[in-house]
Amino acid sequence: MxxxxxxxxxxxxxxxxxxxxxxxxxxxxxxxxxxxxxxxxxxxxxxxxxxxxxxxxxxxxxxxxxxxxxxxxxxxxxxxxxxxxxxxxxxxxxxxxxxxxxxxxxxxxxxxxxxxxxxxxxxxxxxxxxxxxxxxxxxxxxxxxxxxxxxxxxxxxxxxxxxxxxxxxxxxPIRDVTRQLAHKISGIGPKSDTLDRVLGPEWRELYSLPPPAPAAQNDLFGAVQSDEEKEELRRVEKWQQIEAWFKKRLEDEFxxxxxxxxxxxxxxxxxxxxxxxxxxxxxxxxxxxxxxxxxxxxxxxxxxxxxxxxxx
CATH class of the missing domain: 3.40.50.150 (Vaccinia Virus protein VP39)
Structure with a gap:
């Protein structure tokens, strides 16, 4: 099986x-x-x-x-x-x-x-x-x-x-962690228990990090990006911030x-x-x-x- x-x-x-x-x-x-x-x-x-x-x-x-x-x-x-x-x-x-x-x-x-x-x-x-x-x-x-x-x-x-x-x-599981994190800390609600368990209570530090750099409004060929594309770029950058933060967390232990x-x-x-x-x-x-x-x-x-x- x-x-x-x-x-x-x-x-x-x-x-x-x-x-x-x-x-x-x-x-x-x-x-x-x-x-x-x-x-x-x-x-x-x-x-x-x-x-x-x-x-x-x-x-x-x-x-x-x-x-x-x-x-x-x-x-x-x-x-x-x-x-x-x-x-x-x-x-x-x-x-x-x-x-x-x-x-x-x-x-x-x-x-x-x-x-x-x-x-x-x-x-x-x-x-x-x-x-x-x-x-x-x-x-x-x-x-x-x-x-x-x-x-x-x-x-x-x-x-x-x-x-x-x-x-x-x-x-x-960076994707699943990102989905637990609301855009604002006030939107976390009951998900905080899961985040405490997986990341430790220090996950709240993520909401005091500098915001991601604003995404470019135009692509390399001058085309205006859709709202969906802008959101995707911003979310990818947020993943990178979470990744870097979690690496530092691990470095405190290992x-x-x-x-x-x-x-x-x-x-x-x-x-x-x-x-x-x-x-x-x-x-x-x-x-x-x-x-x-x-x-x-x-x-x-x-x-x-x-x-x-x-x-x-």
Whole structure:
């Protein structure tokens, strides 16, 4: 039972995470470190995706097929050299049952499947050894936070940061956060509880930031923009402000935070910002993470349509 979600952008996200996971274990395995991969929204281990085949060039009728692709959990299990330990967290009972089947498929791996809320499970995980040793042990981990919407709580990120031993890849739902934020703070209403949980009460700072620069009234060819176009430009700029503010919030907790990788669900439609936050404050660890993050952002950043590679 593969999990059906996402689109082509999901492969971009997973490719970026897989690259980092590979670099992480390449760097740490020769040092005999105890490496951990923790997937807090693991799904079923697989995902289903629709793809069109055929057409004029192929000389066959166009049809839509359903493919079963590796999800983040299965991708992580296939990395060589392997991680020493895996923890997969999933709320859904049926998907958790599918994850349990991975134990038989990968018998040499230490796999733990936890069914429950991601925030509660992560809080429990980091409250126990080895993570309570405050970075003094030989254990290092990577957590992947890939929520369906606004599930990740700010206090969860703080708890992970306190271990000083775990890196976090967080698919921050910038579009959903923006939708919670009214144009005026007086319009927030009951949404404030959600924002408190996801961003911490400091989100109110967003309403004291300088307003975005006014959008140009004319485009490059002198055409007057419609009201809808003006609103879209202003909203995009607001996203950038929220992104920059949230990056600074993460930097207050973690040793290093990467520039976000924009994840587009459609051309020029950003729904997520993929952040790397590094817990280990040691210079060697930070420098290495910076190197890996720079490559991820360069390799997987959205490209103009004329330069985009159609390899999927």
């Amino acid at each position: 593969a999990h059906k979600y996402g689109g082509p952008w999901s492969e971009v996200k997973l490719d970026a995470i897989q690259y980092y996971l590979q670099c992480f274990t390449n760097a740490l395995s020769p040092r005999n470190m105890e490496t951990w991969y923790i997937d807090a929204f693991a799904g079923s281990g697989d995902r289903e995706a629709e793809r069109e085949i055929g057409g004029l060039l192929a000389g066959t009728p166009i049809e839509t097929i359903i493919e079963t692709l590796d999800g983040s959990a299965r991708r992580a299990l296939k990395i060589i050299p392997p991680y020493r330990h895996f923890i997969f967290v999933e709320m859904d009972k049926e998907r958790s049952s599918e994850l349990l089947k991975l134990k038989a498929e990968f018998p040499g791996c230490d796999i733990q499947v936890r069914q429950g809320d991601a925030n509660a499970e992560l809080a429990d995980i980091v409250s126990r050894p080895p993570w309570t040793l405050q970075g003094a042990s030989m254990h290092r981990g990577v957590v992947f936070l890939d929520p369906y919407s606004l599930q990740v709580e700010w206090k969860t990120l703080q708890a992970i940061a306190r271990t000083k031993s775990i890196d976090v890849w967080y698919l921050f 040793a290093f935070v990467s520039d976000p990788l924009p994840i587009l669900v459609r051309q020029n439609r950003q729904a997520f910002s993929l952040f790397l936050a590094v817990g280990n404050p040691k210079k060697a660890a930070v420098d290495l993470a910076k190197q890996f993050a720079r490559y991820v952002n360069k390799r997987f950043a959205p490209q103009p349509a004329s330069r985009r590679k159609f390899d999927r």
